[in-house]
Amino acid sequence: xxxxxxxxxxxxxxxxxRIVDLTQPLxxxxxxxxxxxxxxxxxxxxxxxxxRYDDGGPAWYWNVLRFGEHTGTHFDAPVHxxxxxxxxxxxxxxxxxxxxxxxxxxxxxxxxxxxxPDFLLTIDALDAWExxxxxxxxxxxxxxxxxxxxxDGREAFLNIGEDGPHSPGFHVDTVRRLAGDRxxxxxxxxxxxxxxxxxxxxxxxxxxxxxxxGSGKFGLASLCNLDQLPPTGALVVAAPLKVVGGSGSPLRxxxxxxx
Ligand code: MN
Numbered sequence: 393x394x395x396x397x398x399x400x401x402x403x404x405x406x407x408x409x410r411i412v413d414l415t416q417p418l419x420x421x422x423x424x425x426x427x428x429x430x431x432x433x434x435x436x437x438x439x440x441x442x443x444r445y446d447d448g449g450p451a452w453y454w455n456v457l458r459f460g461e462h463t464g465t466h467f468d469a470p471v472h473x474x475x476x477x478x479x480x481x482x483x484x485x486x487x488x489x490x491x492x493x494x495x496x497x498x499x500x501x502x503x504x505x506x507x508x509p510d511f512l513l514t515i516d517a518l519d520a521w522e523x524x525x526x527x528x529x530x531x532x533x534x535x536x537x538x539x540x541x542x543x544d545g546r547e548a549f550l551n552i553g554e555d556g557p558h559s560p561g562f563h564v565d566t567v568r569r570l571a572g573d574r575x576x577x578x579x580x581x582x583x584x585x586x587x588x589x590x591x592x593x594x595x596x597x598x599x600x601x602x603x604x605x606g607s608g609k610f611g612l613a614s615l616c617n618l619d620q621l622p623p624t625g626a627l628v629v630a631a632p633l634k635v636v637g638g639s640g641s642p643l644r645x646x647x648x649x650x651x
Contacts, residue, residue, distance in 0.1 A: 414645040415465040423546040434460030461640045467632035468611030472639040475606025484638035492631040495532045502539040512563040530575040540582035541616035561588025564599040571607040578610030586611035
């Protein structure tokens, strides 16, 4: 066995490494992104029992699950956006599995978001983070810690006003650098999607999806517990279901973090 793996196993046994669950519960009340007509909507979550130690199955319990691929804590594959539709290995079943594991860079903007729900992470803010914690390494996850996962209930979580949803995200220039020079695996957020609430009106519209998926990068939405991670030094495992041709899927996202 490699020394690296042996020391990891040792650290897991002695509590030197913690496993942090970055996943929201998946249940019928899980809020799903609300698209205005004429766009087709994703259904919510439904969980229908097949049997539970009854006539339908005296010794077993199981359910049928129904939900859209982009529901709850979920993964965005490159094929999800039109800009990524012709890239190689762009679906959940063809992405090389090495790309599901990578170091986490956690950018804590909870204070700014508390003051402004439309907060966008600018290039200047990214520069300031890198000056303090080092340049974001290639093939890492960039996780935006906004505190948004603490919002209770659909209304507060989606935060939709008369002029559309209001929630934080990335400035287009920041996404361009992360997908380009920094060559990250993807970005992760606590909100319902990787783009800011008002991003439909940005240039280009929905820049995070447009540029990330268009560069073969991934998205992770509706994460939680990002406040339990250090700015650097954690390792994230985020592997979607191997749905053939899939554009994404709900998943369990785990981080290995220093104790
Ligand atoms: Mn999505």
